[in-house]
Amino acid sequence: MTDHASLPATGREWQLLSRPVGWPKPEDFAFVEAEVGRPGEGQVLVRNRYLSVDPYMRGRMSAAKSYVAPFELGKAMQGGAVGEVLASDAEGIAVGDHVLHFFGWREYAVTDAKHVVKVDPEAAPLSAYLGVLGMTGLTAYAGLLRTASFKEGDAVFVSGAAGAVGSQVGQIAKLKGASRVIGSAGTDEKVKLLTEEYGFDAAFNYKSAPVAEQLRAAAPDGIDVYFDNVGGDHLEAALGRLNRDGRIAVCGMISVYNNTEPAPGPRNLSRLIQTRGRIEGFLVGDHYDLQPQFVEEVGAWIREGRLKYRETVVEGVENTLDAFLGVLQGANTGKMIVKL
DSSP: OOOGGGSOSEEEEEEEOSOOSSSOOGGGEEEEEEEOOOOOTTEEEEEEEEEEOOTTHHHHTSOSOOSSOOOOBTSBOOBOEEEEEEEEOSTTOOTTOEEEESBOSBSEEEEEGGGOEEOOTTTSOGGGGGTTTSHHHHHHHHIIIIISOOOTTOEEEESSTTBHHHHHHHHHHHHTTOSEEEEEESSHHHHHHHHHTSOOSEEEETTTSOHHHHHHHHOTTOEEEEEESSOHHHHHHHHHHEEEEEEEEEOOOGGGTTOSSOOOOOSOTTHHHHHTOEEEEOOGGGGGGGHHHHHHHHHHHHHTTOSOOOEEEEEOGGGHHHHHHHHHTTOOSBEEEEEO
């Protein structure tokens, strides 16, 4: 049993004050000192070491009905986090264990043990469990292999390819025998990273010329799979290059997240008829049955140095909001992590 007197009485956390319209503003949030509870039966108290900030969190800031409940106003926000157990009243979880959970945006979290997963800091760095071996990694794995039904020999196009999900999609496709992997990114540095470090066959900066033009040049024989993180002009361009029986997996549409007016849709959806193509959206939460297989396969690639990953690390819980806004603006290369 833990000596409760030695446990923290308060901790800092981020709360949502008002629902952002368009781009989130600092005044929509509050950074406050809050009481830290004591774990009851079946609960644990965790000191967070690393927090995850992700584009999907923008959706949770709105009240609109979605696949996940909106953040509550005046309460701590949530997100992936990995930390160390300071106190436990739960079987199978001991003080000093490291766990992955969903109570980020704060220094300390009390939660039911059923909501945490033990992770091994010896097998991989703790921060990896928020990215390459965490939800973003599983998103890449499930979206490419299951939703897009990737098969050896496919030509694959990934948008937002230097991000945490996109960079992993491209590498998994290469490791599984893609004939060609093409990525788009928003800076020349990221484009270079895609070809030189991640092994993409071709990459382009979507800001330097129309996406459709650049994709045509990069994929002269068309594409079999498009992994969509962006939507908008990228989706239209991908439809234009889709081969017979092509598949589009829709993971995200970051280009429209902060729009206050509806974005024009792709104007060439009829291409799906000619190509007998399909377009399907997916959520990582529906694919947790793949988790053991994913950790085993991807964990091995990481240990062998065959799958590379980058993290953009922002230090300090007080900078979590800046890190999140940075993700929406493409300031990260690879996974954006906040280190506490």
